[in-house]
Amino acid sequence: MIITQQDAEVVIAVALDAAGLVQRMRRSGGLEVKSKSNDIDLVTAADVACEHFIREALAARFPAVGLLGEESNRAPTEEYFWVVDPIDGTTNYANNLPHCAVNIALQHQEETLLGVTVHLAMDWVYYARRGAGAFVRQPNGSEERLHVNQADRLRRALLTTGFPSTRGEVADDNTAEFTYFVQHASDVRVLGSAALDLAFVAAGISAGYWEFGINPWDVAPGALLVREAGGLVTDYEGAPWTLYGRRLVASNGQPGLHDALLGGIRTARQTLLAAD
Numbered sequence: 001m002i003i004t005q006q007d008a009e010v011v012i013a014v015a016l017d018a019a020g021l022v023q024r025m026r027r028s029g030g031l032e033v034k035s036k037s038n039d040i041d042l043v044t045a046a047d048v049a050c051e052h053f054i055r056e057a058l059a060a061r062f063p064a065v066g067l068l069g070e071e072s073n074r075a076p077t078e079e080y081f082w083v084v085d086p087i088d089g090t091t092n093y094a095n096n097l098p099h100c101a102v103n104i105a106l107q108h109q110e111e112t113l114l115g116v117t118v119h120l121a122m123d124w125v126y127y128a129r130r131g132a133g134a135f136v137r138q139p140n141g142s143e144e145r146l147h148v149n150q151a152d153r154l155r156r157a158l159l160t161t162g163f164p165s166t167r168g169e170v171a172d173d174n175t176a177e178f179t180y181f182v183q184h185a186s187d188v189r190v191l192g193s194a195a196l197d198l199a200f201v202a203a204g205i206s207a208g209y210w211e212f213g214i215n216p217w218d219v220a221p222g223a224l225l226v227r228e229a230g231g232l233v234t235d236y237e238g239a240p241w242t243l244y245g246r247r248l249v250a251s252n253g254q255p256g257l258h259d260a261l262l263g264g265i266r267t268a269r270q271t272l273l274a275a276d
């Protein structure tokens with residue numbers, strides 16, 4: 001299956017319509033915030049409605065393609081499938097913090113062919129087709145190719161991260177890694193959307209991002225964005241990140257920086273093990 005720019009436009013249109021739906025639901029109130037695996041792992045009525053909308057809209061155009069969605073979370077049996085996070089940054093959304101995204105990737109088994117991330121409040125469309133580069137499109141239609149930045153060491157690198165929803169229940173909660181990078185990097189931000197964290201690495205806004213406990217729907221589109229923008233996406237050991245990998249490090253690909261990210265994580269996690 002060759003993914004054309006025309007296919008990408010169909011998916012972008014679906015993602016923008018989905019973003020519109022989510023924004024209308026927020027404005028009309030009654031978010032119906034509920035919890036999932038524990039009381040800080042949230043889902044709203046808009047997450048469920050948006051995933052349903054995306055499923056129907058994509059099935060109408062691509063009937064043979066399966067779907068792995070955050071809210072339905074059923075393993076697809078099809079060779080080609082969509083990976084969908086209807087709202088990445090649900091906690092932000094539930095608190096009216098306008099930093100969240102609709103996230104859609106097209107997979108051929110473990111290989112991501114297309115990634116689309118729409119910033120809900122800004123209507124920025126980040127998208128990448130495998131082998132064809134990564135782009136951001138503004139609401140006025142203007143488009144720019146994305147390139148990672150050149151920060152080559154931690155002291156020059158703005159980083160982002162996120163914390164697992166098991167925090168407070170287990171010692172291994174990313175605070176050791178966070179402390180290390182707060183002390184060694186230019187700075188660290190916790191923005192609440194892994195999808196946008198990766199889009200920002202691709203766009204050269206931040207130089208790196210790490211997180212564990214992530215799911216394919218949080219990061220599949222963004223990993224392609226970063227790779228197509230010239231960056232590197234690995235696991236915590238430095239091997240290429242794969243779709244179901246729960247630990248991810250993304251960077252601008254500068255060897256000095258990526259190695260420093262892996263080394264920092266290793267050092268921080270050793271401290272954690274020593275304290276066990």
Ligand code: IPD
Pocket residue numbers: 070085087088089090091161162163164165191192193194195211213214218
């Ligand atoms: C979450 C966000 C957050 C990250 C979590 C994800 P969700 O996704 O991406 O930034 O730290 O690991 O689960 O639940 O809002 O779709």
